[in-house]
Amino acid sequence: MRVFRATGLxxxxxxxxxxxxxxxxxxxxxxxxxxxLTGESKYGQDFQHYDYVNPDAPKGGTLNSTxxxxxxxxxxxxxxxTPAAGFAGFGGGLLYDTLxxxxxxxxxxxxxLIADAYKFAPDYSSATYRIDPRAxxxxxxxxxxxxxxxxxxxxxxxxxxxNRYFENVTEAKAISNHQVEFSFNQKGNRELPKILGDLPVLxxxxxxxxxxxxxxxxVTRPTLEPPLGSAAYRIKSFKPGTEIxxxxxxxxxxxxxxxxxxxxxxxxxxYTYILDDNAAWLAFTKGGLQDIKPENSSRRWATxxxxxxxxxxDVIKKEFKTTSPDPMQAFVLNxxxxxxxxxxxxEALTWAFDFETMNRTLFYGYNTRTKSxxxxxxxxxxxxxxxxxxxxxxxxxxxxxxxLFTEAYTLPxxxxxxxxxxxxxxxxxxxxxxxxxxxxxxxxNAETGEPFSFEIxxxxxxxxxxxxxxxxxxxxxxxxxxxxxxxxxxxxxRLNNFDFDVTTSLFQQSDSPGNEQRDFWSxxxxxxxxxxxxxGIENPVVxxxxxxxxxxxxxxxxxxxxxxxxxxxxxxxxxxxxxxRAVVWLAYWNKFGMPxxxxxxxxxxxxxxxxxxxxxxxxxxxxxxxx
Numbered sequence: 136m137r138v139f140r141a142t143g144l145x146x147x148x149x150x151x152x153x154x155x156x157x158x159x160x161x162x163x164x165x166x167x168x169x170x171x172l173t174g175e176s177k178y179g180q181d182f183q184h185y186d187y188v189n190p191d192a193p194k195g196g197t198l199n200s201t202x203x204x205x206x207x208x209x210x211x212x213x214x215x216x217t218p219a220a221g222f223a224g225f226g227g228g229l230l231y232d233t234l235x236x237x238x239x240x241x242x243x244x245x246x247x248l249i250a251d252a253y254k255f256a257p258d259y260s261s262a263t264y265r266i267d268p269r270a271x272x273x274x275x276x277x278x279x280x281x282x283x284x285x286x287x288x289x290x291x292x293x294x295x296x297x298n299r300y301f302e303n304v305t306e307a308k309a310i311s312n313h314q315v316e317f318s319f320n321q322k323g324n325r326e327l328p329k330i331l332g333d334l335p336v337l338x339x340x341x342x343x344x345x346x347x348x349x350x351x352x353x354v355t356r357p358t359l360e361p362p363l364g365s366a367a368y369r370i371k372s373f374k375p376g377t378e379i380x381x382x383x384x385x386x387x388x389x390x391x392x393x394x395x396x397x398x399x400x401x402x403x404x405x406y407t408y409i410l411d412d413n414a415a416w417l418a419f420t421k422g423g424l425q426d427i428k429p430e431n432s433s434r435r436w437a438t439x440x441x442x443x444x445x446x447x448x449d450v451i452k453k454e455f456k457t458t459s460p461d462p463m464q465a466f467v468l469n470x471x472x473x474x475x476x477x478x479x480x481x482e483a484l485t486w487a488f489d490f491e492t493m494n495r496t497l498f499y500g501y502n503t504r505t506k507s508x509x510x511x512x513x514x515x516x517x518x519x520x521x522x523x524x525x526x527x528x529x530x531x532x533x534x535x536x537x538x539l540f541t542e543a544y545t546l547p548x549x550x551x552x553x554x555x556x557x558x559x560x561x562x563x564x565x566x567x568x569x570x571x572x573x574x575x576x577x578x579x580n581a582e583t584g585e586p587f588s589f590e591i592x593x594x595x596x597x598x599x600x601x602x603x604x605x606x607x608x609x610x611x612x613x614x615x616x617x618x619x620x621x622x623x624x625x626x627x628x629r630l631n632n633f634d635f636d637v638t639t640s641l642f643q644q645s646d647s648p649g650n651e652q653r654d655f656w657s658x659x660x661x662x663x664x665x666x667x668x669x670x671g672i673e674n675p676v677v678x679x680x681x682x683x684x685x686x687x688x689x690x691x692x693x694x695x696x697x698x699x700x701x702x703x704x705x706x707x708x709x710x711x712x713x714x715x716r717a718v719v720w721l722a723y724w725n726k727f728g729m730p731x732x733x734x735x736x737x738x739x740x741x742x743x744x745x746x747x748x749x750x751x752x753x754x755x756x757x758x759x760x761x762x
Contacts, residue, residue: 166253170244192745198746203411203595208357236332240735259322282336300654323686324685383403422444463505463510469670472589483565485547502714508700593638672707680699684697728744
């Protein structure tokens with residue numbers, strides 16, 4: 136699960152099944168108006184609006200944002216092209232509503248949107264979604280079951296991500312004017328009924344129609360014709376590659392639904408494209424092009440927020456704590472390259488990464504080393520495997536590194552000259568076991584004399600900041616690593632086609648993992664362009680453990696299976712883990728009103744903010760460039 140759940144003698148049995156699914160107190164054939172994989176939503180079935188929002192938040196004003204790079208498409212669901220800001224490759228973005236919407240303040244919980252309810256078969260072999268008769272496209276036509284069926288078929292066929300996410304969903308069919316039934320090719324997958332709520336619904340009649348020139352549209356190709364949508368915004372105007380402006384629909388059909396009350400308050404969302412991160416920073420400090428800056432740079436957070444607007448209180452710097460899982464940010468080692476096939480080589484490269492010195496000298500001590508793919512949750516493995524996790528892993532003992540059973544997974548600790556010498560010495564020893572030795576100051580293959588040389592691919596200044604100390608450390612042991620910075624469009628295309636040696640990437644998990652794990656780690660995804668299996672993992676044990684996670688029978692079983700998957704991924708050293716922060720940093724021009732609290736799960740819900748006209752007017756008078 137993604138971010139961003141009878142009668143007579145059968146009743147006790149079905150109750151157990153429902154508890155495992157997190158669908159407390161409901162029958163499998165009963166219509167449910169919220170779904171959860173972790174227990175009943177705190178709002179119950181009588182959900183009115185999120186408890187943190189201002190239900191009377193005013194509408195109006197413009198939210199200005201900058202985006203790095205460029206764009207050339209309004210179709211985010213194919214591998215080709217770079218989608219414009221506001222479109223989402225997973226989910227509906229600003230344009231399309233989904234069947235249900237993932238909650239902002241609870242993990243693995245969804246609430247009604249296009250579908251007002253759903254139900255599932257007792258054995259999890261199918262799920263049925265009921266379409267809200269009020270649901271409308273922007274042209275006023277109703278969203279139909281035919282739209283849902285068509286969207287499912289199109290996305291599964293053309294989107295690598297949805298193809299794997301819904302791999303076990305074999306068919307979508309209309310069973311009435313307002314009900315769509317999804318059939319599965321397996322039973323017992325408790326997540327499948329719920330995650331179908333993540334399906335974005337596309338307008339069949341628009342995509343199968345013709346453009347103003349009479350040319351038939353093609354959903355399998357990029358386009359710069361603004362598509363018809365159903366969500367709160369539509370494209371107002373754009374300049375190809377440089378600007379896109381979205382306007383709020385004043386008659387948005389779902390504006391009074393619980394997930395929308397008090398949210399999506401900005402009339403205009405204006406995105407300006409900027410090619411350079413430094414230029415984007417300067418634009419923010421001057422005002423006008425960017426109103427809210429999510430900050431990822433520790434250096435800037437610690438030292439750069441001293442410009443005049445900050446000192447005057449016109450730019451506010453605020454930290455929001457989050458309880459959602461912390462992402463695995465790491466150097467990805469592309470095992471499709473022969474250089475990284477050997478696990479010992481990958482482990483050696485891990486031992487050469489000096490996090491402690493980087494954290495002290497570059498990151499001002501803000502960061503924490505990442506030690507799990509499921510960091511910050513009960514799903515993270517630790518210590519030695521035991522209990523049910525051990526039982527699972529012992530089935531594959533002859534195919535796993537022996538150390539996995541006898542040693543706790545640890546990462547090297549730097550910070551002193553002695554530690555550096557010890558860790559780099561260990562890296563050299565691992566290289567030697569893999570057939571690489573240092574000759575003339577260079578790490579070379581002991582048999583062929585081929586140098587150990589690779590390229591780290593990046594696209595912005597942050598990549599350079601992260602990669603340079605690592606490159607310098609690798610040079611100390613004769614490894615020739617170098618950084619190549621390319622533009623964002625090239626970078627995305629090369630990642631989609633796995634055309635890189637090493638790159639930095641981020642893997643975000645939920646607190647209830649499931650079918651999306653196939654897109655991250657499965658052998659099938661390794662050969663599918665556009666998948667998130669950037670490492671190229673083709674490991675039958677990983678494939679088996681993914682299924683073990685997907686078919687977990689209850690929460691305890693899911694935790695044990697995820698521990699096992701996490702541990703196997705870690706001990707295969709597919710990535711060099713970097714670091715995380717369990718907070719969201721935002722800096723913003725003081726033109727907003729916002730609820731007194733924000734949802735702790737995601738940290739900050741900007742959609743719950745609104746423009747304060749008096750504050751905006753005062754800023755405009757003080758800073759001529761502020762709109």
